[in-house]
Structure formats: C-alpha cells, structure tokens
Amino acid sequence: MPPDVDPLxxxxxxxxxxxxxxxxxxxxFWSEGTLDHENGGYRINxxxxxxxxxxxxKRTVSQVRSLWYFSRMHRAxxxxxxxxxxxxxxxxxxxxxxxxxxxxxxxxxxAAGREPTIADKHLFAQAFALFALAEYAxxxxxxxxxxxxxxxxxxTEERHHDPRHGGYREHLARDGSELPSGTPNxxxxxxxxxxxxxxxxxxxxxxxxxxxxxxxLVRERLIEMTRIMTSAVIRKRHAAGTNAHYVDWIPLVGxxxxxxxxxxxxxxxxxxxxxxxxxxxQAPFIDLYVSLFETALIYGRDRRAGGFFLAGWPGLxxxxxxxVFWVQAEILLGCARMLHLTGxxxxxxxFLETLGWIENRxxxxxxxxxxxxxxxxxxxxxxxxxxxxxxxxxxxxMIECLELMGRGFRNPARSGAGRAPS
Numbered sequence: 001m002p003p004d005v006d007p008l009x010x011x012x013x014x015x016x017x018x019x020x021x022x023x024x025x026x027x028x029f030w031s032e033g034t035l036d037h038e039n040g041g042y043r044i045n046x047x048x049x050x051x052x053x054x055x056x057x058k059r060t061v062s063q064v065r066s067l068w069y070f071s072r073m074h075r076a077x078x079x080x081x082x083x084x085x086x087x088x089x090x091x092x093x094x095x096x097x098x099x100x101x102x103x104x105x106x107x108x109x110x111a112a113g114r115e116p117t118i119a120d121k122h123l124f125a126q127a128f129a130l131f132a133l134a135e136y137a138x139x140x141x142x143x144x145x146x147x148x149x150x151x152x153x154x155x156t157e158e159r160h161h162d163p164r165h166g167g168y169r170e171h172l173a174r175d176g177s178e179l180p181s182g183t184p185n186x187x188x189x190x191x192x193x194x195x196x197x198x199x200x201x202x203x204x205x206x207x208x209x210x211x212x213x214x215x216x217l218v219r220e221r222l223i224e225m226t227r228i229m230t231s232a233v234i235r236k237r238h239a240a241g242t243n244a245h246y247v248d249w250i251p252l253v254g255x256x257x258x259x260x261x262x263x264x265x266x267x268x269x270x271x272x273x274x275x276x277x278x279x280x281x282q283a284p285f286i287d288l289y290v291s292l293f294e295t296a297l298i299y300g301r302d303r304r305a306g307g308f309f310l311a312g313w314p315g316l317x318x319x320x321x322x323x324v325f326w327v328q329a330e331i332l333l334g335c336a337r338m339l340h341l342t343g344x345x346x347x348x349x350x351f352l353e354t355l356g357w358i359e360n361r362x363x364x365x366x367x368x369x370x371x372x373x374x375x376x377x378x379x380x381x382x383x384x385x386x387x388x389x390x391x392x393x394x395x396x397x398m399i400e401c402l403e404l405m406g407r408g409f410r411n412p413a414r415s416g417a418g419r420a421p422s
Contacts, residue, residue, distance in 0.1 A: 007345045007348030007349050007352065008339070008343065008345075008348055008409050010348065010352055011336075011339065011348045011351055011352060011405070011409070012405055012409070014351075014352070014355060014405075015402060015405050017355065017359065018355075018398050018401055018402050019398075019402065021358070021359070021363060021394075021398055022078075022395070022398035022399065022402075023078070025363055025364075025365065025368060025369065025370075026369065026370070026391055026394060026395055026398065027073065027078070027080070027391075027395075028368060029050065029368040029369040029384070029385075029391075030066065030069065030070075030390070030391045030395075031070075031080055031081065031082070031085060033046075033052065034066065034385065035085060035088055039055075039111060039112045039113050040088070040091065040092040040095070040096060040113050041058050041063050041088075041089060041092035041096065041097075041113060042058075042062075042063055042066045042088075042089060042092075042390075043055075043385075044056075044058070044059075044062050044063070044066065044385045044386060044387070044389075044390055045383075045385060045386060046369075046383060046384040046385035046386070047383055047384065048371075048372075048380075048381065048382060048383060048384060049367055049384075050364075050367045050368050050369060050384045050385075055111035055112075056111055057108050057109065057110055057111060057117050058092075058096075058097075058108065058109050058110070058111060058113060059107065059108045059387045060093075060097050060105045060106060060107060060108065060109075060125040060128070060129060061124060061125050061128050061387075061388075062386070062387055062388065062389070062390045063089065063092065063093065063097060064089070064093060064097070064105075064125075064128045064129045064131070064132040064133075065128055065132065065390045065391075065392035066089055066390045066391060066392070067086055067089030067090060067093060067132040067136060068128075068131055068132040068135050068136075068392060069390070069391040069392055069395045069396075070082045070083075070085040070086035070089060071083075071086040071132065071135045071136040071138075071139045071140070072135055072139070072395070072396065072399055073395070073399070074086060074139050074140075075135070075138070075139040076399050076402075076403070083139075083140065086136055086139070086140070087140075089132075090133075090136050090142070090145055092113060093105070093129065093132070093133070093148075094144070094145075094148055095113075096109055096113035096114075097109060097113075097129070098148070099116075099119070099121075099174065102121075102174055102175050102176065103151065103152075103155040103176075104121045104126055104152065104155045104156065104159070104176070105121075105125050105126060105129045105152070106118065106119050106120075106121075106125075106174075107119070107120050107121070107122050107125055107186055116174075118186070119174040120171060120172065120173060120174060120179075120186060121159070121160075121171075121172045121173070121174060121176060122170060122171050122172075122185075122186045122187065122198075123156070123160050123168050123169070123170040123171070123198050123202065124170070124186075124187055124197075124198045124201060126152060126155075126156045126160065127156075127198070127201045127202045127204070127205040128201060128205065129152060130149055130152050130153060130156070130205040130206075130208075130209055131201070131204055131205040131208050131209070133145050133146075133148055133149035133152065134149050134205070134208040134209040134212050135208055137149055137212060138208075138211075138212055146212065149209060149212070149213075150213070153209065153213075153218065155176075156168070157217070157221070158176075159172060159176035160172065161221075162247070165194075165247055165248050165249060166224055166227070166228060166232070166249070167194050167199055167202075167224070167225075167228055167232075167249070168194075168198075168199070168202060170185065170187070170191065170193070170194065170195065170198050171183070171185045171186055171187070171191040172191075178191075179191045189243075189244050192246075192247050193244055193245060193246060193247070193252075194245045194246070194247060194249060195243050195244060195245065196229075196233040196241050196242065196243045196245075196263060196267075197243055197260075197263060199225060199228055199229065199233070200229060200263065200266060200267055200270065202221075202225055203222065203225035203226065203228075203229055203270055203271075203274055204270050204273075206218060206221055206222040206225060206274075206277075207222070207270065207273045207274050207277050210222050210277050210278075211277055219278065222274060222277065222278060223278065225274070226271060226274050226275075226278070228249070229267055229270075229271060229274075230271065230285060230288055232245070232249040233245070233249075233251075233267075234288070234292075235251065235257075235314055237314075237315075238259070238295065238314040238315045239291035239292060239294065239295045240259040240264055240292065240295045240314055241259065241260070241263060241264050241267060241292070242257045242258070242259065242314070243258070243260065243263070244257075257313065257314060258311045258312065258313060258314075258320070259295070259299070259300075259311060259312055259313070259314055260310070260311050260327075261295075261296040261299070261300030261308050261309065261310070261311065261312075261318070261327065261331070262308065262310070262324070262326060262327030262330045262331065263330075264292045264295065264296055265292065265293065265296055265330050265331050265334035266330040266333075266334065267292065268289045268292050268293060268334050268337070268338065269330070269333050269334045269336075269337040269338075271285060271288075271289070272289070272337050272338075272341060273337075282341060283418070286341070286342070286417075286418035287418060287419070289338060289341075289418075290338075290418055290419055290420070290421055293334070293338060293347075293421050294421035294422065296308065296331070297346070297350065297421055299312050299315075299316065299317050299318055300312065300318050301350070302321075302323070302357075305357070306353050306354065306356055306357035306360075306361075307323045307328055307354060307357035307358075307361065307362070307374070308323065308327050308328060308331050308354065309321045309322070309323065309327075310322055310323075310324050310327060321376045322373050322374065322375050322376060323357070323361070323362065323373065323374040324372070324373050325362055325370040325371060325372055325373070325389070325393070325394060326393035326394070328354055328357060328358050328362055328394075329358075329393040329394040329396070329397035330393065330397070331350070331354050332351060332354050332355060332358065332397050332401060333396065333397040333400055333401055335347045335348070335350050335351035335354065336351060336400070336401040336404045336405075337404065339351065339404075339409050340404045340407060340408075340409055341417075341418075342417040342418055342420070343409050343417060344417070344420040344421075345420070346420050346421050348409075358370075361374050361378075361380075362374060364380070364384070367384075368384070369384040369385070370384075370394055372384070372386075372389055
C-alpha cells in the first residue's frame, strides 16, 4: 500500500460496501426464502445454487443462530420484517426445540418439529440457544424469552458445569445423565473431552446474557470462560489455540492439535467483548490478542490471492488451504475490533485485503448468499444453507463492523494501544 494512503481512512470508506453485502446479498436470501410457515422455524436446506431442496431435519444450532440474526438485524435498525421473523423462530424454539420434560434444547428435530430426531443435550446447542434468547429478549423486551433464557442457564449450570476441572461437560443424554465414555460426540470428539470451539461459544452466549441478567453467578461463569479462553486452550509456545482437550484441560497431541485460524481470531474479538461486558480493562490481554493475530497472519494468510486458509499444524504453514466463508467473516470482524482497540495499520490492511477477497470470491453476487467454500483450485462449492450454514457468522461480521465504524478508530499513539504484529 502506498505510504501516502491512510489505511484507517480507507477502512472507514468501506461502510457502503459492507452495507451492500449485508442488504443486497445476505439479507434477501434469508429474509425472503427461509421462513417455514407450515411447520414453524426456518427452512435451511438450500443447494449451491440457492434452491431449496425440500423438507429436512431442523438442527437447533442453525435454527437459533438464524433467530439471533433476525433479532440482531432488528436491533441494528434495518427495515424489513426482521422482528416478525425473529418471533417466528422464538416460537419454534420455545414450543418445538425445547424439551418440555427434561429442560434444555434438543440437538435436532424432524422437519415438522413434531419430535426429536436426536434428543441428546449438547452444550454447543445450549450455548447458542442462550445466545439467541438473550438477544431476542434484549431486542424485543419479551418477558417470556427472558424467562426461558433464565431457565436454560439454570439447566445448563446444573447439568453441564464441571466445578472440579472448570468449564462444562459437553455431551449428555436427554435427561442430563452421563453417556458411556465410548459414545461418539455430536461434535466429533469423544463425549468426555473439552473443546475450544464449544467453550468459545459458551463465552459468547454469556457475553450476551450477562448484561441482560446482571446475575453474580453468570458473571462468575463468564470470568471462568475468559480464563479458559486466554490460557487453557492456548498453546503458549506457538501462540495459537487448539481444539481438543482431556477433561482436565490437558491438550491432546498428534492429529487433533491443528490450529484453526478463524477460531483463534474469533476468540480474540469475543474476548474483547467479554472484557467490555465485565468492565475489565483490555490492556492486560492485548499482547495475547496480538500474538494470536500474528500467528494467523504468518501461517494462515494467503498473501498471494487474499483471504485466510482454514487450518494448519502449530508452528507450520497451513495444510488445510481451502477458504471457508465463516473464517473470512471472523477475520474481518477481528480486524475491525483490533483496529478499534489499537488503531494499528496492520489490522486496517488485513481488513481491506480480506474484504476484497470476500467481495470478489466468497460472495455469490449472481444467486445470493456466500459460497460455503472456495477450493484451492478456485472452484466455489458447498450448500448455501444447511446444518452448519446460516446467516450468523457473516451477518454478525457485517453488522458489527459497521457499528464499530460508527464508534471510530483509535490513535495507536495513545497509551495502552499495545504493539503491532511483527
């Protein structure tokens, strides 16, 4: 970038581009074609061209992340039927996804929402349901949503929390009992393990729920999550997070030690929000944020074509070199939060480069929505909507980047800005 071009000014100038992606590409796809008016909830089963394939089981995670998106769009002030769409999703959560016999939310129900197809209780689903309920309650003032959020936190605390080792048991039977140790986990690792990915989103849910509840136990758990996400899951030698851990947070070694660059940067921007929610200063954590970003920039960034690869071994270049949509979204939002926090040019430059990749390669301007994956060959593949793809990651990135731009960016010369990645 030429030295006379101010990166901060260039980032500020991207607001219309972000608005365009959000309002002409992402939102029309989800607002116009995903509400299931016959059975409730959302229809999330669209092929690579954006065509609906027909009825499919409804997984709680994708349902409640869509509820969160519509609630968040309404709070952000966008015109349209977002509040009504959010209400539609809340009713499905409360009536069909909620286990009225044992509490908590199922992992998955059938297309009609009449019965669970997978009734197990996984922490990942409980966390995102709490996240969505807190946002919906905050956005609408709906007392029933607040009450359900309170009940969900209570059930999760009672059944999943592990007071001995810290963190939470992730995968339990429908009634909250322990499953045999050899049971396959719904999120891949064995049921007794602890994962960075799941606990990251517990922290995110508490980021949303604590300002609503102001409850001392919720605050205690949010503090616990920040300790886990700043220490237990971080491999200090490599300044990177790894996903799989034993119950006592000893990390696994070998093929399960890969570094997910998107999750590491998601961890950074969610830790920034956690400190804001707790009223903590950011300064003690900035060096960690910078170190995690530095690793992602060194090993995960595609300096030739733009965008970020999916994953790599600790301390080595990426070996999973495909470009996945959610990774690009998390990098973009992480850059915006670090730019807001520190003002350093490297975050502006990476933001601009990543946005360019998104606009040119990840967004499907012809048929709507983002491509799930851009392969190393450059071919775009994957469903537009499915069990792990809904408007949460990239919708959140667009909304919150725009809001951060409205708050302005920091002068790095001010004290506390921290070092820039080398």
